Amino acid sequence: MFVVTIVADNSTLQNITGTILLAGAGKMGGALLTGWLAGGLDPRRVAVVDPHISPEITALAGRGVALNPDVKAAGAVETMVVAVKPQMFREAGARLRSFVSETTSVVSIMAGTTIASLQEVCGGAVVRAMPNTPAAIGRGITVAVAANDVSAQQRAVADALLRATGSVEWVGDEGLMDAVTAVSGSGPAYVFLLAEELARAGVEAGLPEALATKLARETVAGSGELLHQSELASSTLRQNVTSPGGTTAAALGVLMGEPGLRDLMIRAIAAATQRSKELAK
Numbered sequence: 001m002f003v004v005t006i007v008a009d010n011s012t013l014q015n016i017t018g019t020i021l022l023a024g025a026g027k028m029g030g031a032l033l034t035g036w037l038a039g040g041l042d043p044r045r046v047a048v049v050d051p052h053i054s055p056e057i058t059a060l061a062g063r064g065v066a067l068n069p070d071v072k073a074a075g076a077v078e079t080m081v082v083a084v085k086p087q088m089f090r091e092a093g094a095r096l097r098s099f100v101s102e103t104t105s106v107v108s109i110m111a112g113t114t115i116a117s118l119q120e121v122c123g124g125a126v127v128r129a130m131p132n133t134p135a136a137i138g139r140g141i142t143v144a145v146a147a148n149d150v151s152a153q154q155r156a157v158a159d160a161l162l163r164a165t166g167s168v169e170w171v172g173d174e175g176l177m178d179a180v181t182a183v184s185g186s187g188p189a190y191v192f193l194l195a196e197e198l199a200r201a202g203v204e205a206g207l208p209e210a211l212a213t214k215l216a217r218e219t220v221a222g223s224g225e226l227l228h229q230s231e232l233a234s235s236t237l238r239q240n241v242t243s244p245g246g247t248t249a250a251a252l253g254v255l256m257g258e259p260g261l262r263d264l265m266i267r268a269i270a271a272a273t274q275r276s277k278e279l280a281k
């Protein structure tokens with residue numbers, strides 16, 4: 001189970017009176033659930049549906065979280081958060097639909113899965129959202145788009161649930177969600193890969209593996225924190241490291257050369273965007 005340290009305004013979370021049903025309590029669903037409870041959501045308001053509930057989630061039963069309730073035991077579901085794999089959605093959706101009433105809103109975090117598919121399979125007033133794993137420490141960013149029939153109150157509850165794990169950006173155009181998924185949904189993986197490859201290159205350059213790993217990890221984490229706390233543009237922070245004719249300029253000559261990181265990143269984001277579109281089918 002993750003520890004959430006930063007929680008935004010949570011008054012809406014604390015005032016939720018219906019059931020929040022989480023379908024799929026894996027890595028992302030589990031991180032969201034942790035954020036909700038840390039943000040003051042009453043555990044007795046939460047139900048989890050998942051065929052293989054982890055020991056961490058099982059332990060929450062003692063605080064009142066309902067595990068795999070039937071439709072009757074779940075009570076009136078105010079919001080159903082769908083966090084199963086997109087490939088499983090159509091199969092899972094038939095059962096999930098039975099929890100949805102006329103007043104239920106359905107918040108999906110599934111990559112690729114469109115508002116139209118969600119409306120067809122689950123019904124309900126649909127919010128499509130894309131969080132990322134820094135949610136596990138309250139530092140995620142989520143982009144969300146609401147279908148036309150989502151009420152202001154349903155949107156406020158969805159916003160509170162998503163904001164419990166970091167910041168939220170609402171957009172009006174669902175067409176942006178594939179690229180959003182590629183940039184911020186998958187984005188943490190690119191940063192972790194950078195840490196891995198920086199360490200590997202350090203070993204190639206002669207450093208002991210443990211030292212290279214520590215230097216790479218702390219450098220990526222410290223730079224991320226500097227970017228977070230500073231008001232300067234990332235390009236300025238980069239220039240601040242780059243002494244004229246120095247070591248950084250030598251490395252950046254490679255990374256910013258042709259082909260360089262720019263081309264690689266454009267190709268990577270295009271591949272992820274394309275995959276998100278494919279998952280819609």
Ligand SMILES: NC(=O)C1=CN([C@@H]2O[C@H](COP(=O)(O)OP(=O)(O)OC[C@H]3O[C@@H](n4cnc5c(N)ncnc54)[C@H](OP(=O)(O)O)[C@@H]3O)[C@@H](O)[C@H]2O)C=CC1
Binds near residue numbers: 025049092
């Ligand atoms: N991981 C990430 O960084 C992000 C993921 N997402 C999205 O979140 C969703 C989940 O991803 P992630 O958490 O990584 O995946 P996980 O596999 O960790 O979680 C999915 C969970 O859903 C469970 N599940 C399977 N079938 C059902 C069902 N019929 N009813 C309820 N639960 C079911 C799975 O159980 P079992 O393992 O037994 O199959 C598993 O516990 C995906 O749609 C993904 O696109 C969005 C943003 C970021």
Ligand SMILES: O=C(O)[C@@H]1CCC=N1
Binds near residue numbers: 111181185186
């Ligand atoms: O890899 C995936 O498909 C999911 C969506 C964004 C991050 N993980």
